[in-house]
Amino acid sequence: MFRFDNSYARLPERFGTKMAPAPVADPGWVAWNGALAAEMGLDPAEVEASLDVFAGNRVPEGAEPMAQLYAGHQFGGWSPQLGDGRAILLGEHVHGDRRWDVALKGSGPTPYSRMGDGRSALGPVIREYLVSEAMHALGVPTTRALAAVTTGETVLRQEGDVAGGILTRVAASHIRVGTFQVFAARDDAEAVRLLLDHATARHHPTAGGPLGFLRAVMERQAELVAQWMGLGFIHGVMNTDNMAVSGETIDYGPCAFMEAYHPDTVFSSIDQFGRYAWSKQPDIALWNLAQLATALLPVMGEREAAVREATETLEGFADLFDAAWRRVLGAKIGVNDPALGSELLAIMAEHRLDFTLTFRALAVDGDVVDAPPRLEDWLARWRGLAPDSEAMRRANPAVIPRNHRVEEAIQAAYAGDLAPFHRLHEVLRDPWTETAANRPFRDPARPEERVERTFCGT
Structure with a gap:
């Protein structure tokens, strides 16, 4: 089924631990991604017949x-x-000129499990499948979900014993x-150099040396974060181990999409001080990049000069992000006027207007129902200014994975009903078109449906 060429596994042994996933008791299908399988050149019949592979019960050839x-x-x-405390990289599947990491998430304990069970509850599997595939449909670089399975076992979490699941995550790589x-x-400069050479060849082949790589x-991070913010997306856990050097979104733990807009919005239950709030994401991206620069110093020559050059490089981030954000916000309002866009956001924050619905209404109707006086002006x-409505329609989706709908699918899955998951997944495949089928999924949560906190999958 897969055509593996495992370049990462050929790096020295200290880059990880070679081991097989732990088998599960009684696997069952949640879903497998036919569109992604076709993109990867996989035989659909083989994918469907390989439940044991996606459950970790059989290691595929190669x-x-x-x-x-x-x-x-x-x-x-x-x-x-x-x-990887609860994940196993199976290998790198190659099709044409593309290479994908294929990894099982929730596949059992490893030497890095830090006293955890190495498993995943079904809920986080459902969330990552839905949100990562929604992000792909929205045009955002992201890891993707190839398959999701139930394990026939339970895991102990805060809410008690819940059903277990495993996600097969596909990525350009999992290098962070x-x-x-x-x-x-x-102080392993040799490993830093080997990793730099590997990651450069794989993701940034035209980059010249450590500074070019940085x-x-x-x-890519400046563009990615601007795209997130243009959708009201909050990653929720932008730790340096959750920033992929490929420029893909990785780790859909306590993530969420805003409904009522405010720049300080936080959903993550573990982000008690708002470090990863919506508006803080560019600052955190730069902070993380500074940690990458620090890690590259051992292979950048004389230290004082290296620090100076790395600092000068990082100082360019603000301009890169500002340019990306101007493009995103300009497309959302159909006018290249950053001040006008910022003013709109300030009005939306004051009145807690729905982020997605407000921009969509501008794109489709050129108006906002029950607009407050300041917004009318x-x-x-x-x-x-004759805004470009076509550009606005391409930049402002009709449907996002609203938190209460994702939670609805999760709770139904725990009860043994996968129909809400499949309905929501189907709707999210085309976020740009307003249809009768997606009409209920466009509405914000009613007060009793609101999801104010999201949680890490561990």
């Missing part, structure tokens, strides 16, 4: 399974060793800022 090593700053605090950090912290990662000035 795989060299391993748990990857990395470290990271979590909410600003340094953790010297993290690693934290992967560089772990070797730099161990600049390439920085450019803004609308009059905005219409006078």
